[in-house]
Amino acid sequence: MKAHHLNCGTMRPFGGKLVTGRGSYLEAAELVCHVLLLETDDGLVLVDSGLGVDDVRRPDETLARWWRWMSRPVLDESETAVRQVEALGFAASDVTDVVLTHLDLDHGGGLRDFPAARVHLSAEELAAATRPGKSGNDKVRYPDNQWRHGPRWVPHEATGETWFGFEGVREVRPDVLLVPLFGHTHGHTGVAVRLGDRWLLHAGDSYFSHGEVETPPHCPPGLTFLQKRMEAAREPRLANQARLRELVREHGGVVDVFNAHDPVHLRHHRGVTA
Ligand SMILES: [Zn+2]
DSSP states (O other): OEEEEEEOOOBOOTTTHHHHSSSOSSSOOOBOOEEEEEEETTEEEEEOOOSOHHHHHOHHHHSOHHHHHHHOBOOOGGGSHHHHHHHTTOOGGGEEEEEOSOOOHHHHGGGGGOTTSEEEEEHHHHHHHHOTTOOHHHHHHSOGGGSTTOOEEEEEOOOSEEETTEEEEEEEETTEEEEEOTTSSTTOEEEEEEETTEEEEEOTTSOSSGGGGSSSOOOOHHHHHHHHHHOSOHHHHHHHHHHHHHHHHHHTTTEEEEOSSOHHHHHHHTTOOO
């Protein structure tokens, strides 16, 4: 299996150093939507899907005004997963499966561009996102009109499986697992991908800054604020960050942990040093 690391949605929030921890407070920061494209023996698999073509062309329909004000997405169609799949010489229909860390609008936006794909996620996340009468954060983060096409949902329930001590793991396929990391949303998971004798763990939005999985942890105040602003449950969120730190400390040589939005992680995986 081969993994490509894509950015499917640059964002340039205000706050500079408050978000990145360096430079000036006045400049715009940079965040990314880190998506994996896996070439497997039986098709392409996406891990997360970033923003989609319709989000970029008609943001008023799906991306709430305050979310855009806060995140300031650049909305570049060439960054969407489908355009990058095509640029690599594949067709959208070659993507057979999309595996989601969660259904926030900047992770599930690309689903409409792959309408035939199976969409894997935790059963808890699908229930939270599709619950009738959503309000507050849930109404903004889970825009129903990103899924009007009727995705082929494949919700996964907890099994007795564990992975490096994480419990309730669900198998999408033998080399792709959902690892529960609840807290940012009610059904948020990481997605573990086996590459030979090593693992990637796409930890989604379970933490926002690469410094949070270092020991001792550190995080720019702007990202601490954003995480609290968007959290569904604080206690499990912080407990899972502690477990991820432990994973990096004890198994960092075997498991490469990264999150969705930190450009430092993305540059590392693309072999670019900043
Ligand atoms: Zn996100």
